[in-house]
Amino acid sequence: MGYTIALSGKGGTGKTTLAGLLVRYLVKTGRKPVLAVDADSNFNLNEVLGIEVEGTLGEIREGIRTEVPSSMTKDVWMDIKVQQSLVEADGFDLIVMGRPEGAGCYCAANSILSGIIEKLVKNYSFLVVDNEAGMEHFSRLTTRHIDLLIVVTDPSKRGAQAACRINELVGDLGLYVGRRCAVVNMARNGVPEPIAKDLECFGEAQLAFIPEDLTLAEFDMEGKPTVNLPEDSPAVAAAFELFDGLLEEK
Numbered sequence: 655m656g657y658t659i660a661l662s663g664k665g666g667t668g669k670t671t672l673a674g675l676l677v678r679y680l681v682k683t684g685r686k687p688v689l690a691v692d693a694d695s696n697f698n699l700n701e702v703l704g705i706e707v708e709g710t711l712g713e714i715r716e717g718i719r720t721e722v723p724s725s726m727t728k729d730v731w732m733d734i735k736v737q738q739s740l741v742e743a744d745g746f747d748l749i750v751m752g753r754p755e756g757a758g759c760y761c762a763a764n765s766i767l768s769g770i771i772e773k774l775v776k777n778y779s780f781l782v783v784d785n786e787a788g789m790e791h792f793s794r795l796t797t798r799h800i801d802l803l804i805v806v807t808d809p810s811k812r813g814a815q816a817a818c819r820i821n822e823l824v825g826d827l828g829l830y831v832g833r834r835c836a837v838v839n840m841a842r843n844g845v846p847e848p849i850a851k852d853l854e855c856f857g858e859a860q861l862a863f864i865p866e867d868l869t870l871a872e873f874d875m876e877g878k879p880t881v882n883l884p885e886d887s888p889a890v891a892a893a894f895e896l897f898d899g900l901l902e903e904k
């Protein structure tokens with residue numbers, strides 16, 4: 655399986671923005687092929703990446719009840735559907751998990767789906783998983799193995815507390831996490847001292863900082879994909895420098 659990088663953190667702190675920039679960085683530095691995984695049920699990584707979603711795994715899981723033609727096994731049908739929902743872009747693919755399952759038993763569908771995903775992820779050198787805010791999402795990952803966990807916060811006390819909780823939870827859930835990094839995003843002048851103190855829960859793990867970037871916010875407002883920002887834009891430059899350090903040996 656490829657090197658798996660997951661982003662987590664409080665709502666609205668910039669997880670998806672950084673996930674998109676990370677995908678761009680990996681492609682740019684030749685670390686291909688990359689699979690971008692949108693694990694947020696309210697998916698929008700595609701917007702940051704400037705591509706259209708063609709279907710979600712959630713829809714496929716729902717469809718197994720009514721849409722499988724009698725000439726096909728569920729396995730084959732699901733395999734075809736997953737291939738179709740995979741968005742192929744320049745140097746990377748995107749898969750969108752979509753809505754979590756509703757009430758009822760999805761055991762069969764889920765087990766076929768995880769088999770397909772397990773096979774699929776073997777095709778990629780890098781996986782970038784954009785998660786939704788909160789922490790339950792870790793249970794949605796098909797993998798229990800995260801090589802690099804990037805916990806994103808804004809320069810707020812509540813963001814830092816959420817970051818520490820996530821940092822603790824991954825241990826409690828028994829996930830393997832190779833390396834961790836806490837990123838303070840949208841800070842104006844570096845990491846404020848009290849926030850740095852709160853983030854001491856990360857111990858020796860790297861603490862990084864990405865500035866507030868008005869061009870980035872403008873792009874967002876105008877509906878332009880974040881990945882099209884110029885490379886010398888402050889947030890992009892800071893993010894790329896951070897990724898350089900984090901992935902030096904990868």
Ligand SMILES: Nc1ncnc2c1ncn2[C@@H]1O[C@H](COP(=O)(O)OP(=O)(O)OP(=O)(O)O)[C@@H](O)[C@H]1O
Pocket residue numbers: 663664665666667668669670671672694785786787839840864865866867868870871874889
């Ligand atoms: N460094 C930055 N400077 C300015 N604006 C930023 C920066 N990083 C992110 N933003 C903006 O903040 C908003 C939230 O970012 P984003 O959607 O990436 O956060 P998120 O953590 O993925 O949110 P959610 O929890 O809803 O998934 C967006 O409008 C984005 O453009």
Ligand SMILES: [Mg+2]
Pocket residue numbers: 669670671694784785786
């Ligand atoms: Mg997001």
